[in-house]
Amino acid sequence: MERGNQSSISEFILLGLSNQPKQERLLFFLFLIMYLITVLWNMLIILAIKTDSRLHTPMYFFLSNLSLVDICFTSSTVPKTLANHISGNKAISYNKCLTQVFFFSWFGGLDSIILASMAYDRYVAICAPLHYSMIMTPNVCVNLVAVCWFWACINALIQTLSLTxxxxxxxxVIPHFFCDLSVVIRLACSDTFLNDLMIYTVGGLTAIMPFIGILISYMHIFVAVLKIQSTHRKQKAFNTCGSHIAVVCLFYGTVIGVYFNPTSTHTAQKDTASAVIYTVVTPMLNPFIYSLRNNDMKGALKMLFTKKPSLSP
Incomplete structure (x- = not known):
């Protein structure tokens, strides 16, 4: 990504998480442990779904994609943070900063769209169970995920190119541990109106429209579940959606707190703390939330560890 003659700087300085050496060492090991847990546990989720034929359903297809996206999402920021700590050099080149903005925006946007796809899957399963197999066919699921990846990529490309x-x-100096789009824009000395417009239109559509879709899906699900007479079936329906609702609340709660609050309420410490939650903590917790509340997933993981997978033909 070329800068042209627009910028007089060749690099940015990432202040990181702390300027205290003792705190930095503690945070380094904490980030390293959380990153390793995130990558390993999400990979286990993907392997468990692939090797257990019972999990070859739309719901777990979307979950495997979510796990892959979570690995990519946290990998767009954490390795650079760890490398900066080891080297003692907090600089990041202009081009690498824009590259980080692109991948962070891509996988962050993709996370929200995949969550919306999962909500739609639960809506069809609960509100139209007799038509589920006809609606959520393998081709529909693959095409839906492909559209998610494509749209999130276009959004990230537009946001990144607008920075140039x-x-x-x-x-x-970036008061953060990675090149966040909104923070980089605030460093510019030229007019940022177009960039702000892109964030609230194209970026907003990528974040807000899936969220609205999730809300609408769960409104219909809630009404449908209330009509179920059997307490057991009602409980089963709520349990099916419980993990997804927890992940949605965790992800969107922090994102809204950072990007959709008035600028006057922002502080470097608050934004950094929120960013740590949705870039590091949420991708780490997602596989635990889905596996610990799901008997099928726990069974698949157990078979994976005992090396007795049920392979599909």
Missing amino acids: RLSFCGHN
């Missing part, structure tokens, strides 16, 4: 038009007049 900005001028940076020497102020290159």
Whole structure:
């Protein structure tokens, strides 16, 4: 990604999580442990779904994609943070910063769209169970996921390319541990109206529209579940959706707190703490939330560890 002649700086300085050496060492090991747990546990979820034929359903297909996206999402920021700590060099080049913005925006947007796809799957399963197999066919699921990846990529590309038009007049210190789009924009000394417009239109559609879709899906699900006479079936329906609701609340709660609050309420510490939750903590907790509340997933993981997978023909 070329800068042209717009910027007078060649790199940014990432302040990281703390300027205290003892705190930095503690945070380094904490981040390393959480990152390893995130990658390993999400990979186990993907392997368990692939090797157990009982989990070859739309719900688990979307879950495996979510696990893959979570690995990519946290990998777009954490390895660079760890590398900066080891090297003692907090600088990141202009091009690498824009690359980080692109991948962070891509996988962050993809996370929200995949969550919306999972909500739609639960809506069809509970509100139209007799037509579920006809609606959620393998081709429909694959095409839906492909559209999710494509749309999130287009959004990230637009947001990143819009940064190349900005001028940076020497102020290159980012009070964060990664190149966050909104933070980088605030460093520019040129007009950022178009960039802000892109965030609230294209970026907003990528984040808000899936959230609205999730809300609408669960409104219909809630009404449908209330009509169920059997207490056991009602409890089973709520349990099916419980893990997904927990992940949605965790993800969107922190994202809304950072990106959709008035600017006057923002502080570097608050934004960094919220960013840690949705970039590191949420991808780590997602597989635990889905596996610990799901007997089929627990069974698949157990078979994976005992090396007795049920392979599909």
